[in-house]
Amino acid sequence: MTDLRQHAEEIAEQFSDHLDVTPDEVEERLENLVEEYRVPVDEARRSVVNSYLDDAGLERDAIRASGSGGGLVEVATIDEDEAWVDLKTKVVDLWDPGHESIAQVGLLGDESGTIKFVSFQTSELPKLEEGAAYSLKNVVTDEYQGTYSVKLNRTTEITELDEEIEVGDDSTEVEGALVDIQSGSGLIKRCPEEDCTRVLQNGRCSEHGSVEGEFDLRIKGVLDDGEAVHEVIFDKETTEELTGVTLEEAKQQAMDALDTTVVADEMRASVLGRYYRVAGPTLGRYVLVNDFETLTEPADAESALIKARSI
């Protein structure tokens, strides 16, 4: 089989789910570019693939970029957008997908650190389990405001591994004025289904529909150090410690008021504008607070205070 024939068969295979295209047609187009126009094979291949992507109305990552994979990499070394890589990782955390098109979103880790991942409903992939280790072949890197993540796609090959993967510590520390407490804070309800724990919206889980939720406490906050803002999440334990309000007390507050939102309002009143130093692992754009301390003075009191007042 000639080189071009092989490329043609691979391309036809890539688009077999999307277009009615035969290896012969693809080969003809490649041949035309390579022999007629003296285009290098790689470039010809890219050009032909792009034109089929247009025909199919697809994004590049919807199809297998055969031969363009970057091979096995460690998550912390990812520093390029739209690169195809393979990972050997452990699922460190899964969280609320937040949108019906998203099948799973969470955090993958290996020795080098952690990285956010997303998989989409349309890719019809098997679900990853929290705590399990996987070989993930053909994932695509993504960059947003300097932070990298990976997207699983329909060509991603998922193999569960029977081994323990150590996840590197990429704990960070940030400090500043707590200038905002976001919606979804205070007394929340989580889906009780096993391994779900999604936060319910109006009594509904995005995966399991209407369920009897379980109460939990959480604060999604914003720390402003005067130069940048950092989104932080306090879990039940650290929220109780931060606010001095236990889950039981929060439930009582909500029952007395016949309204769960009073809890977040009370928390706002007691902690907004104060200065904290927090430390914990990075989860996507959030720092998950494991430890915190209350500071008496901000590093840059003036600008943090101005920001705090303006919110």
Ligand SMILES: [Zn+2]
């Ligand atoms: Zn659920």
